Structures are given as C-alpha cells and as structure tokens.
Amino acid sequence: MPTTQQDQLSATFAALADPTRRAILARLATGEATVNEIAEPFEVSLQAVSKHLKVLERAGLISRGRSAQWRPCRLTAEPLEDVSDWVSRYRAFWDSGFDRLDRRLREIQKGQNGEHDDH
C-alpha cells in the first residue's frame, strides 16, 4: 500500500510528465515570475498556463505569493530533491553499463545458438 511520501512522489512525477510544465520550471529556475511573464514564451493560452501552474503548485514544485494582484511563482526544490534521491538508487545500473553489457552478452549467446541451430 502506498505511503503518503510515495503518493507525494507520484504527484511529483505526474506533474513532471509534461514538457510545458518542465519548461515552466526551467523558467522559474532563473527567478520568480508572474503568470503573464511565464506565459509569454509559450504558444498556449493564459488559461492553459494557469492550469499547468495549478498542477505544479499541488505537487509542491512551485509556490505562489500572497498578494492578489502580483502573485509571483517560484520554484520549490524539495520535491526535485526527492526525485533525485529516488533515481540515484539506480545509478549503479547506468554507471556500470551493466544492462548494456548484459544485453550484449545475450545477443552474442543468441547468435551462437542461432549458428548451432543451422548445423
């Protein structure tokens, strides 16, 4: 059964599963910005951007200022740190190239079996 922390991680991954939302985070990494400033480079409506911001806010990836008129968005790093912690458990797999090596060995074995079958 998923714990609350796991659900938080699921919400973070779901929020990151969209290129526009990732581009918004990249923009906010350069500094806080209003909805209008964030929307400017995108070919989507202000409404669509607002929707993306809501998803990011629910996932805790951004926070927004209190002032009603000027509600700048800013990046919140904690969920990204959780993603980094999670993925780092698998580092050994790509650092060692183990899966590539394993696949290559299997291809060689398959090739040898194929030769054997032909005889």
Next chain:
Amino acid sequence: MPTTQQDQLSATFAALADPTRRAILARLATGEATVNEIAEPFEVSLQAVSKHLKVLERAGLISRGRSAQWRPCRLTAEPLEDVSDWVSRYRAFWDSGFDRLDRRLREIQKGQNGEHDDH
C-alpha cells in the same frame, strides 16, 4: 513544441508516477523476473501487473525476453539516467538551500511589515 526526446522524458515521468510501477522497478533492480515472480508480493491481479509492465515497457524502463513461455523482464537504465540528468540541473536549488533561505527572508519581511502596520 516538444521534441521527441522531451516526449520520451514525459513518458518516463508518467510511467514513474505510480507506486506499484516504482516497486516493480525496485524488484527488477535485484535481477530479472517473470510476470508471476513480479506479481507475487503485490495485492493486485496478474492482469493489473501485466498492464503496469506494458506501461514500463513502452517507456523503455524495462525490456522483456523473446521466449513466449519464459519472458523475463529486466530493468533498462537509460531512461532513469535521463531523469537523473534532468533533475541534476536543479541541484543548486536544494544544495544551497536557496529556496528555504528565500522563503525565511520573506517571512521575516512579512513579519516586519505586519509590525509596521500595527503601529
């Protein structure tokens, strides 16, 4: 507009946005396994596990053997490396504790403004 690589990253994040799928990856990190072996510790149907495996396979997070009877699943590290590369761009934010510091400063400022308003 999203590039193909970005869509791949979206597919990876979407596949990771589920605690059962992440648990399956953790299981496969210990070695390849059949669908039955993977399903064993989970309180979900074999059908549900098969569905999760299809999502993981489409995202390139696992690969499956060719043999019809014995199709072991194994972890494929490349998409996880892409996730690691992506998230590492934000490392400065949590390493420096910048966002926490920034938030704390704002809270202090807000408190001072509040005091000022009271006078």
